[in-house]
Amino acid sequence: MYAEVPGGVAYWLRRLGGAVTGSIGRLGYASRFLLAVLWHSPQAFRRIQLTLREIYFAGVLSLVIILMSGMFVGMVLSLQGYETLKRYGADEQLGILVALALVRELGPVIAGLLFASRAGSAITAEIGLMKTTEQLAAMEMMAVDPLARVIAPRFWGGIISLPLLAALFSAFGIFGGYLVGVRLIGIDAGAFWGQMQAGVDFWPDVTNGIVKSVVFALAVSLIAVFEGYDSKPTAEGVSTATTRTVVISSLAILALDFVMTVFMFRGTGT
Amino acid sequence: MNRAAIDLWVGIFVAIGLGAIVFLALKVGNLLTIGAEPGYRLEARFDNIGGLKLRAPVKAAGVVVGRVESIRLDPKTYEAVVSLRVDRSFEFTKDTIAAINTSGLLGEVYVSLDAGGETVMLKDGDRIGKTQSAVVVEKLISQFLFDKAAESGNAKK
Amino acid sequence: MPAAPHADSHAAPTPTDRVERRGAAIELADVSFAYDQRLVLRGISMKIPRGKIVAIMGGSGCGKTTILRLIGGALKPRSGKVIVAGQSVPDLNADALYALRRRFGMLFQFGALFTDMSVFENIAFPMREHTDLSEELIRDLVLMKLHAVGLRGAASLMPAELSGGMARRVALARAIALDPMVVMYDEPFAGLDPISLGVIGQLIRKLNDALGITSVVVTHDVYESLKIVDYLYFVSEGRIVASGTAEEVRESADSYVRQFVDGEPDGPVPFHYPAQPYAKELLTHVR
Numbered sequence: 001m002y003a004e005v006p007g008g009v010a011y012w013l014r015r016l017g018g019a020v021t022g023s024i025g026r027l028g029y030a031s032r033f034l035l036a037v038l039w040h041s042p043q044a045f046r047r048i049q050l051t052l053r054e055i056y057f058a059g060v061l062s063l064v065i066i067l068m069s070g071m072f073v074g075m076v077l078s079l080q081g082y083e084t085l086k087r088y089g090a091d092e093q094l095g096i097l098v099a100l101a102l103v104r105e106l107g108p109v110i111a112g113l114l115f116a117s118r119a120g121s122a123i124t125a126e127i128g129l130m131k132t133t134e135q136l137a138a139m140e141m142m143a144v145d146p147l148a149r150v151i152a153p154r155f156w157g158g159i160i161s162l163p164l165l166a167a168l169f170s171a172f173g174i175f176g177g178y179l180v181g182v183r184l185i186g187i188d189a190g191a192f193w194g195q196m197q198a199g200v201d202f203w204p205d206v207t208n209g210i211v212k213s214v215v216f217a218l219a220v221s222l223i224a225v226f227e228g229y230d231s232k233p234t235a236e237g238v239s240t241a242t243t244r245t246v247v248i249s250s251l252a253i254l255a256l257d258f259v260m261t262v263f264m265f266r267g268t269g270t
Numbered sequence: 271m272n273r274a275a276i277d278l279w280v281g282i283f284v285a286i287g288l289g290a291i292v293f294l295a296l297k298v299g300n301l302l303t304i305g306a307e308p309g310y311r312l313e314a315r316f317d318n319i320g321g322l323k324l325r326a327p328v329k330a331a332g333v334v335v336g337r338v339e340s341i342r343l344d345p346k347t348y349e350a351v352v353s354l355r356v357d358r359s360f361e362f363t364k365d366t367i368a369a370i371n372t373s374g375l376l377g378e379v380y381v382s383l384d385a386g387g388e389t390v391m392l393k394d395g396d397r398i399g400k401t402q403s404a405v406v407v408e409k410l411i412s413q414f415l416f417d418k419a420a421e422s423g424n425a426k427k
Numbered sequence: 428m429p430a431a432p433h434a435d436s437h438a439a440p441t442p443t444d445r446v447e448r449r450g451a452a453i454e455l456a457d458v459s460f461a462y463d464q465r466l467v468l469r470g471i472s473m474k475i476p477r478g479k480i481v482a483i484m485g486g487s488g489c490g491k492t493t494i495l496r497l498i499g500g501a502l503k504p505r506s507g508k509v510i511v512a513g514q515s516v517p518d519l520n521a522d523a524l525y526a527l528r529r530r531f532g533m534l535f536q537f538g539a540l541f542t543d544m545s546v547f548e549n550i551a552f553p554m555r556e557h558t559d560l561s562e563e564l565i566r567d568l569v570l571m572k573l574h575a576v577g578l579r580g581a582a583s584l585m586p587a588e589l590s591g592g593m594a595r596r597v598a599l600a601r602a603i604a605l606d607p608m609v610v611m612y613d614e615p616f617a618g619l620d621p622i623s624l625g626v627i628g629q630l631i632r633k634l635n636d637a638l639g640i641t642s643v644v645v646t647h648d649v650y651e652s653l654k655i656v657d658y659l660y661f662v663s664e665g666r667i668v669a670s671g672t673a674e675e676v677r678e679s680a681d682s683y684v685r686q687f688v689d690g691e692p693d694g695p696v697p698f699h700y701p702a703q704p705y706a707k708e709l710l711t712h713v714r
Contacts, residue, residue, distance in 0.1 A: 049273065052276060052277060052280050053276055055280045055283065055284075056276045056279055056280050056283075059280070059283050059287075060279045060280060060282075060283045063283065103294060129542075130542075133537065133539055133542070134535045134536070134537070134539040135539050135540075135541055135542070137501070137535065137539065138533065138535055138539040138541075140501065140528075141499055141501070141528055141531060141533040142528065142529075142533075142552070142553050142556070143525040143526070143528035143529045143556075143557065144552075144553075144556050145525075160284075161283075163287075164283065164284065164287025164288070164290070164291075165287070167287055167290040167291045167294060168286065168287055168290045170290070170294055171290035171293050171294060172290075174294075193297070197297070198327075198334070201325070202295050206291075206294050206295055209294075210291065
């Protein structure tokens with residue numbers, strides 16, 4: 001059957017086909033998993049302590065990296081932006097530049113990427129390890145559904161944490177931009193904040209940024225818990241799963257960002 | 271980590287997170303400065319709106335009093351029909367002039383309202399009688415060249 | 428000596444437990460199971476009477492743990508029946524299965540303790556999940572279970588701070604937290620030092636008798652098993668190759684049983700993995 005095609009090509013075609021069908025199958029499995037997690041979610045809220053604990057581990061413990069990164073990004077934006085704007089005599093627009101860049105794009109996206117690497121991988125590793133040491137199986141044998149008790153709280157913990165982190169990232173970024181722009185470079189504070197207020201609209205800029213961060217939160221949280229739950233119960237399996245979480249989450253964030261940006265900011269000139 | 275400590279930290283986290291959102295909405299964005307009231311609608315027709323876009327500001331004496339709500343073309347008269355949403359706390363006279371200006375040479379395009387001396391005020395849904403279209407730089411330049419050419423033509427005669 | 432946990436009472440998790448306090452009978456009838464295409468069990472039939480300890484023995488990978496999973500309803504057999512306390516396990520819906528599992532206890536191979544909780548909380552876990560008992564009552568019950576396994580003083584330790592033997596004893600206390608009717612042990616003797624081996628063995632026997640439960644022990648440790656179990660089944664290549672009481676097994680003339688009990692390297696279970704004849708393989712490289 002494969003005789004007509006040179007062996008090498010047939011082999012790679014078969015592998016490609018297998019990979020594609022495998023990925024689509026996995027996507028379907030992940031969707032069913034999402035439905036199952038949502039179905040078991042009420043318990044995560046009835047016993048709110050479980051979810052609060054996960055918000056602590058995913059959100060509070062990410063604060064340091066998010067706030068510091070936010071500040072640095074804002075400061076760099078300010079520096080780079082000033083150089084370019086100065087050439088067109090538009091350096092007073094620096095406030096708008098920093099604010100819009102952060103609120104519309106960089107806040108949700110970078111916070112999402114950092115969250116995926118820090119909290120997402122931790123969640124995957126934790127769940128994977130519980131699977132490997134048979135803790136999840138033990139729970140099932142004790143008639144406690146691990147989806148309700150272990151997975152759902154972590155899922156919702158991520159969904160609640162990331163939008164808040166993204167807003168904090170943007171806020172601290174703007175503050176960093178202010179520090180560099182006004183304090184360091186010497187742009188007029190009034191122009192900085194005034195232009196910013198005039199140029200950044202609540203609808204659509206701030207709200208779209210929030211919507212983006214919520215969508216990213218959904219994607220990262222789902223991927224993190226799914227990869228953990230689905231990991232092979234060995235040390236290698238867990239490490240593969242954590243890598244997959246970071247890689248797939250990052251790609252998902254960037255792809256979703258593109259799609260959403262097209263829909264959200266298409267019609268807005270300035 | 272005991273429960274009380276976790277609750278405390280989560281509470282702090284959520285509080286500052288919401289605080290950041292409020293900060294972005296109010297200080298960075300302009301959620302409340304647009305005016306709490308929905309505002310009333312005024313219509314203005316222009317021959318050329320230039321670079322005017324949706325949500326561009328409407329200013330009087332340089333102060334923002336509203337936003338451009340919609341822009342469409344009248345298929346019969348080929349005029350641009352611009353709908354303005356103006357803050358209720360400002361009223362304009364019936365002989366107000368609506369003009370399309372650019373702030374600076376490369377700045378944003380906005381609609382300016384110049385009030386006149388009449389006693390009657392514009393109401394919700396009224397049309398502004400006098401309008402001044404946008405200055406299109408290309409036309410300016412070709413006008414200038416044309417004038418220059420005519421001038422040198424006259425000089426030769 | 429484990430204190431016999433409370434006679435009956437208000438502390439029993441569900442009323443029906445009082446009726447079936449004497450353990451439950453388990454029966455497998457002609458059960459077959461395959462992982463993907465690989466047939467792991469072929470027509471297994473076994474009866475585990477109430478209140479007895481039965482050992483399922485065999486080499487690694489012969490399907491012993493699969494049998495436990497079938498009994499617990501985590502897997503569905505390809506054919507055959509799995510009956511516990513008169514109910515056919517594979518046919519139960521999710522709610523009925525969970526109700527059944529609340530009356531099971533399972534000791535996993537390395538304990539499977541929840542690493543983010545202390546010893547006390549691990550044992551309190553099933554109580555908090557399935558009963559409405561007050562915290563004071565739960566505390567008393569947990570201490571009672573810990574006392575039964577001799578670890579009452581370790582209540583506030585974390586699983587990471589326990590030795591292998593201690594972790595397994597805590598897991599055992601957790602398995603009996605709700606006074607189950609069936610307790611399943613997956614390799615309870617694996618990797619333990621001689622003292623711990625003796626301790627676990629004795630605990631399995633004493634708890635079985637004190638609580639009147641049915642115990643299923645999956646293991647390959649013949650020596651320890653023969654000391655405590657009532658009946659043994661030997662599984663090889665998915666089939667039951669031998670069975671008998673502890674006495675019968677000790678005296679058995681069956682070659683498989685003898686190889687297993689005496690620890691012979693070669694016998695019905697061959698030493699050599701299937702391969703070409705040795706001479707042939709060596710010579711094929713000489714051209």
